[in-house]
Amino acid sequence: QRLYNRHPKCVEALILSDTAHKIGTAESWNTRIATVERDGIEVIADGIMKVWFTPEFHAKRSAELAGCRNMLTRQALPGYIGTCMAVRDADLTDAARRIAAPTLCIVGDQDGSTPPDLVRSLAGLIPGARFEVIRDAAHIPCIEQPEALVTLIRDFVASLPEGKSAHG
The missing domain is CATH 3.40.50.1820 (Alpha/Beta hydrolase fold, catalytic domain)
Structure with missing residues (x-):
């Protein structure tokens, strides 16, 4: 876009x-940013996986799910925060x-x-x-x-x- x-x-x-x-809203993104700044991406990873993938995917494709979760948690924190800020500010x-x-x-x-x-x-x-x-x-x-x-x-x-x- x-x-x-x-x-x-x-x-x-x-x-x-x-x-x-x-x-999302600025408030929801600011909360996410504050959470990962304080506690890291790991703390939000399971919640993100729940909205990124269906329950069936969770149940039947656990190895792929683990790989996606790993991709999320291994990214650099400044990059993740920057992405959150960009999405927050985009209208x-x-x-x-x-x-x-x-x-x-x-x-x-x-x-x-x-x-x-x-x-x-x-x-x-x-x-x-x-x-x-x-x-x-x-x-x-x-x-x-x-x-x-x-x-x-x-x-x-x-x-x-x-x-x-x-x-x-």
Whole structure:
């Protein structure tokens, strides 16, 4: 979204997966930042995994879950805090209304970070945007339901006007 906002001529089409124009509140992000500054990322990791992945993923794919949790907890604290600050401060509501490129907004039906209604509202801001929900997925459908995600992406790219899918 921000790339399009800054350089619209460089973007022929957008696929926005499990994101929104405004995610969370300043208060919720400030609380998270204070928590990880004081106690580290480890203390919030299990809660994040619960909203990033479905209960079925937790039950049946524990090795992959452990890898994702490890990825989260091993990142540098200043980088994580900077990311939290960037998300906290981002309000792309007006920018979304100005998107003129073909856009696909995708969300997992069990996404606890950017719930389907929030992603649907993003799609509603973007003129002509297509909105799709991936069943049995939470915040990271490329891990939980990669085939469904690839199908949506392929269909979207195939639907683009000639010249918009030169890399497809």
